[in-house]
Amino acid sequence: MTHDHDIVLRPTAAQTAAALNPPPGRIGGDLVVETLAGLGATTVFGLPGQHALGMFDALRRSDLTYVGLRVENNAGFAADAYGRITGEAAPLLLSTGPGALTSLAALQEAAAASSPVIALSSQVPTAGVGGGRHGYLHELRDQQASFRDVVKSVHVVRAPSQIPSAIAAAWESALTAPHGPVWVEIPEDVLLAETVLPVVTPMDAFPEEIVPRPELTAVAAELLATAERPAIIAGGGVVRSDASGKLRALAERLDAPVVTTFGGKGAFPWEHPLSLQSWLEDRHTTDFLEDADVLLVVGSGLGELSSNYHTFKPRGRIVQIEADLGKLESNHPALGIHADARTALQALLETVPERTDPTAAERVRTLLDKVRARLDAQDLGEERRILAAVREALPAGAPSFWDMTILTYWAWSAWPGAMHSAQGAGGLGYGFPAALGAAVADPSGPVLAVSGDGGAMYSIAELATAKQYGLPVTWLIVDDGGYGILRAYMTDAFGEATATATELARPDFVALAESFGVPAVRTTPDTLAADLAKALAEPGPSVVVLSAVLRMFEPTHR
Structure with missing residues (x-):
């Protein structure tokens, strides 16, 4: 008996005929790529390996665009950026054991930054799973255990018929707020097994939005409406949910000043009269936020960086x-x-x-004047001039991806608008491969990557990827001869740095880039804006090398 609420799915005659006569020569890997395509994927990232070849063979029979990088961790960073730019899930194809494990740092960053990455890993043949004693190449005793503490969810496949449902469940998990990376594990024999299952048809795996409880928003509305000094902290969740327009409308309705976290840059207009910008490591900003009688925090957990290294002690109510x-x-x-x-x-x-x-805009101007005065007193003109030159060179709307380097630490506070960095997990090597992923997502305009010389060495191999795919990424490498921020941290903490740990021999980055067929130029602070603008205007990849030892502004959280 069929009830009104029952869902009845009756295939058409054409669908039935197609299901009964699937194309010959398909294997488990075809079910993977068919499911990804059916869920809406158009592009996949990755690196092949022995146990994963079933997926890569199936790519030849699909319409998916494959972008292969040279190191799995870099492929993960590229997928992360693709997810950040598009808001879509980014498939990442990985091999077993060492290949899979090499992606862990990238997946940690995706988790910290809430980037929807679908990591699809092979596994040793089913008979050897869980043993750790069969002697298979790449074998781990419990491969999925290595990922459970990093990703949002783990989905294990042990038969071809499980593939579509497992990937669909992973897809839904990755796109459920908060977004994040997920892990799908499929043994080699399952990927290689011939299948007579029908071709996977398009499917929906879109999660519902997390809707607030109305009694809570009613209380929040009353607190904000009756506040004397409301303020707003806008985090990365505002950017990821495409809610910057709603945030601006609310701030203007409340006359409430807004500060954006480092992960939330771009959530609020930089030059808006209510914008406190992003000077979260400035004690003046911390004092301002502590003085708010009602503080609305949207899309931020108020972690270490957003709380001025946990020195923030609010005196008012927090929503x-x-x-x-x-x-x-x-x-x-x-x-x-x-x-x-x-x-x-x-x-x-x-x-x-x-x-x-009527006092809100004036209080904002007073705060920003205090911040500028503090910087003016620290003799940091060179650092500010270099950052301004980068901003001048980058076309409006062009995305930028920043590695963990001193110029990035400046940009977190001083860059006027949206930027992407690895501040979620803080691993080195993010900037350039992430920029490649962004260029794959939208190759119509230039993308900027910024690294130090230490971080650049983590991803130098991806110059080959940039050249192979002709991706319009300009890579600014700030060469200070070592791990500059660690040198500064050690000197500050211990009086001097351990030179054997912080000082680095490095290549001639210009000559190295040119050996990959990538044009490169060595610049100076005086010529940076012009050289960088010229490189960004040219098609394809390019490298700009700036030799400079930068200093950080004095911290005010101590």
């Missing part, structure tokens, strides 16, 4: 909107609202009355 349940009230007591930033901000816009504060 925290956070899609990651584990981050809700994890650092400060709050009215915690478990919701996606976009839906929660919409709910507040529908309930918060207009509030006028």
Whole structure:
């Protein structure tokens, strides 16, 4: 008996005929690529390996675009950036054991930054899974255990018929707020097994939004409407949920100043009269936020960097909107609202009355004047001039990807607008391969990557990838002869750095880039803006090398 609420799926005659007569020569790997295509994927990243060849063979019979990098970790960074730029899940094809494990740092960054990466890894043949004693190449006793503490969810396949459902479940998990990386494991024999299963048809695996509870948004609206000195901290969740327009509308309705976290840059206009910008490591900003009687925190867990190294001690009420349940009230007591930033901000816009504060813009200007005065007193003109030159050279709207280097630490606070960095997990080598992933997502304009010489060596092999695919990425390498920020940290903490650890022999980056067929130029602070603008205007990849020893502004969190 069929009830009204039952779902009845009746295939058409054409669908039935196609299902009964699948194309010959298909294997388990075909089920993988068919499922990815059916879920909406158009591009996959990765690196082949012995046990994963079934997936790569199937790529020949699919319409998916494959982008192969030279190191699995870099392929993970590229997939991460593709997910950040498009908001779509980015498939990452990996081999077993060493290949899979090499991706771990990239998956940790994707988890910290909430990037939807679908890592699909091979495994030794089913008969050897879990033993650790069969002597298979790349064999691990428990491969999935290495990833459980990093990714959002693990999905294990042991038969071809399980492939479509496992990948669909992983896809849904990756795109459920908060986004994040997931892990799918498929043994070699399953990928290679011939299959007579029908071709996988398009399917939906889209999660529902996390909607805020109305009684909580009602309380939040009342707190904000009656506050004397409300302020807003906008985190990465605002950017990921495409809610910057709603954030601006709410801030303007409340006359509430807004500071963006390093991961939330671009969530609020930099030059807006209510913009506190991103000077979170400045004590003046920390004091301003502590003085708020109601602080709205949207899409941030108020972690180490967003709380000025946990020196932030709020005196007023906090309203925290956070899609990651584990981050809700994890650092400060709050009215915690478990919701996606976009839906929660919409709910507040529908309930918060207009509030006028004629002093808000003046208080913002006073704060920013204090920040500028502090910087002016520190003799940091060279660092500020270099960052300004980079900003001048980069066309409006062009994305930028930053490695963990001193210029990036400056950019977190001083870069006027959106930027992408590895500050979620803080691993080296992110900038260039991530920029390659962004260029794959949108090859219509230039992409900037910024690295130090130490971080550049992590991903130098990807110059070959950039050349092979003709990707329009300009790589700025700031060469200071070592791990500059670690040199500074050690000198600050111990009086001097351990030179054998922080000082580096490195190649001639210009000659090395040219050996890959990538044009390169050595620049100076005086010629940086022009050289960088010229490189960004040219098609394909390029390298700009700047020799400079930069200093950080003095910290104000101690």
